[in-house]
Amino acid sequence: MQSGFYKGYSIWGHAIPEGDRYAANGTITHESRVIEGSGVLGYFTAEEDAQVAGLAWARAWIDRHNGS
Known part of the structure; x- marks a missing residue:
C-alpha cells in the first residue's frame, strides 16, 4: 500500500494480490x-x-469533486 496527501485528503493506493497479478484499488479519507x-x-x-x-x-476523484 502507498499513501499520500492531496488537497487536504489522505489518499491510499492498494495492490490486492490475485494469483500472479494485483488488483488496483484506491481509498480517500478526510479527518x-x-x-x-x-x-x-x-x-x-x-x-x-x-x-x-x-x-x-x-x-x-478529488479534482472532479472539488471543482479543481
Missing part, C-alpha cells in the same frame, strides 16, 4: 473518515503499478 473507495480499477503484474493506479484514481 479519519472514509470519503470514497474505488472498487477494482484494473489488474497489474507489478504491485507498485497497482498502487500508483489507486493513487491516481484518488487524485482524479
